Amino acid sequence: MLLPADLPTPLTPVADPVLARAGVEVRLKRDDLLGPDVPGNKWRKLTPNLRAALDQGHTRLLTFGGAYSHHVHAVAAAAAALGLESTGVIRGDELAGAPRNWLLAAAERNGMRLEFVDRRTYRALRDGLGTAAVRRDIERRWGRAYVLPEGGSNALAARGTAGIAAELPGLGPRDLVCCPVGTGGTLAGIAAALPPGARAWGVAVLKGAEGYLEREVERLHREGWGRTFANWHISHTHHGGGYGRLPAALTEFADAFEARHGVPLERRYVAKALKCVYDTAPSLPPGTRVTVVVTGPPTTALRAGTVPVPSR
Numbered sequence: 001m002l003l004p005a006d007l008p009t010p011l012t013p014v015a016d017p018v019l020a021r022a023g024v025e026v027r028l029k030r031d032d033l034l035g036p037d038v039p040g041n042k043w044r045k046l047t048p049n050l051r052a053a054l055d056q057g058h059t060r061l062l063t064f065g066g067a068y069s070h071h072v073h074a075v076a077a078a079a080a081a082l083g084l085e086s087t088g089v090i091r092g093d094e095l096a097g098a099p100r101n102w103l104l105a106a107a108e109r110n111g112m113r114l115e116f117v118d119r120r121t122y123r124a125l126r127d128g129l130g131t132a133a134v135r136r137d138i139e140r141r142w143g144r145a146y147v148l149p150e151g152g153s154n155a156l157a158a159r160g161t162a163g164i165a166a167e168l169p170g171l172g173p174r175d176l177v178c179c180p181v182g183t184g185g186t187l188a189g190i191a192a193a194l195p196p197g198a199r200a201w202g203v204a205v206l207k208g209a210e211g212y213l214e215r216e217v218e219r220l221h222r223e224g225w226g227r228t229f230a231n232w233h234i235s236h237t238h239h240g241g242g243y244g245r246l247p248a249a250l251t252e253f254a255d256a257f258e259a260r261h262g263v264p265l266e267r268r269y270v271a272k273a274l275k276c277v278y279d280t281a282p283s284l285p286p287g288t289r290v291t292v293v294v295t296g297p298p299t300t301a302l303r304a305g306t307v308p309v310p311s312r
């Protein structure tokens, strides 16, 4: 194993009268416990890419993200753990001289070189990764590297998250497997690996991403599996106002869930997906079983170093 992980991750049942009244069974797939160097779905998505990078003889990883990207943070941690160099291309040249937030500071502690670029250049590079001209431009600017897209979702990443579904035995027509959707890589992998009858259910955490995210999932399916799938859908009702926005009702829900069930909830992604499941449960057919993928640990755990950041 490239980076150690505790697999399969546990399944935790959720006993709750609200769900019981709806006749819906809910359980958590605890990928937040997957650790240690790279948390949750970031481990699932990065591992196949790291293997490819090493197989191709690369000594450096390069990726893209905003200043609050957990993906960038994870790439830095993975590179450090494997003794690779890393470069993070960060959106916003105005941030170059500003104090680093904790995610960027942790990335730098892991040896990542941060390259701040203006928004227009960032978009051109990010959206042109499939073209030879942009690849050459990236190599000319920052040297030879294994390039991971923004958010880390490529066909190999989706292959990695297919492992989540493979760890859920006995799925059938009464099953929904639910996960939050940032870029769609996690959802794509789960959907592709489900047995007949079972369905994947994504909850968008971005506002206004209807259509865009569906096209991304289809693109990943075509690239990774050479076909599309009809066994998934995305709810666009629980983004809470946008990425990183945490309305009071969401925070109250998450606080109450944590107090009742003793499971710490990551708020930007996991809490939104779980709240969507609770709000939707009364309209699901009784007998439905929903497996909610806890795609990562709470930010507070990452930040406090409970998920260790290797030093070098």
Ligand SMILES: *Cc1c(COP(=O)(O)O)cnc(C)c1O
Pocket: 040, 041, 042, 070, 071, 151, 153, 180, 181, 182, 183, 184, 185, 186, 187, 266, 269, 270, 295, 296, 297
């Ligand atoms: C990055 C992240 C996601 C988003 O996954 P995608 O594959 O980009 O859709 C979901 N949950 C957590 C906890 C994350 O850190």
